[in-house]
Amino acid sequence: MTRVTSWLVGFGRFWYRFIIGDDWTVAASVAIGLMVTGLLNRGQFPVWVVMPLVVIVMLRVSVQRSNRTKGHVGASRTR
Amino acid sequence: MTAILPILITVFLASSVEAIEMVTIVVGLGATRGWRSTLLGAAAGFVVLAVIVAVFGLALSAIPIAPLRLVIGALLLVFGLQWLRKGVVRVAARGFAGMQVDTNQDTEVWTGKGVDWTAFVLSFKGVLLEGLEVAFIVVSVGATAGQLGPAVASGAAALLVVGAIGAVLSRLVARIPRSFLQLVVGLLLTTFGSFWATEGLGVSWPGGDVAILGLLALYLLTAVINIAVERRGAHRGRLTMNLSEVAR
16 A cells, blocks of 8 residues: 555544544434435424434434443443 | 524533643653653644644635535534533443543653654644644634634633643643533534534524523433433343342
8 A cells, every 4th residue: 555545544534533433323314314304394394303303312322332332331431 | 693602611611622632642641751742742733733723714714604504513413422422421331530541552751862753743643633623613613603703712712721720730630520521512512513504404493592502401301311221221230240140
């Protein structure tokens, strides 16, 4: 691997870790939630409820994923 | 334009969390490898950071507000949810325990001449990366709320306050209850993130800016419930382990 390629890989990895973090499902669910909000915004549905629902569900899911990855609650030491 | 006080508090607390990490790295390195090269690395990090912030800030000012709110709101929401999760898991596991510096690596005191490049690079990297996060929070929250000036002042104040505490009471820095700060900042970023990202799509919140308080209360309740569930799960886990040991 050339120096330029490894620099690009490192650069990409830094931004991935910086923006996406250690649980990609959070970023994915936020993106899907915003897409759904945008799509439903054309109708009469009170679309402001979508993102709070995404937050409530994803916080629980992400906490459980974190526990599964690192063993149970006692062993947590993230970033 | 969003009210100034919530912006000042959010930026100050969020910047404080990153500043604590930055100061912890610099103080830890200075104490273990020597101050000269560590401070040189920190200064170099600040110079590079200032250039990046100047360019980033100018670029942001040319973007229309609705797409900016959508993009920045989405990023804050992703950041906020991750911080909130870490805060929930840490508070559930250890209460409001402080942050400990990992001093297992690179702890040899530098005795040679010239610059200790290990201390320089580690300090430079720590200041630049944590500083970038502070800059990102300051510029994004400030520009999106139309309060860039106060946000910059608040971020700078956080760096100065935490830096001063670090300089005067270096041991105290390691004892700041980071899990609590992480939980609070996670709540604030998630709240502002969901508010702005949704507004950026052209959706109106019931009650306008007052909805921010409602979101904050809802997310706080969610976090408290999650902490309680995690603690109960850990308690059950210990009980099961004890019972299986008794059965053996």
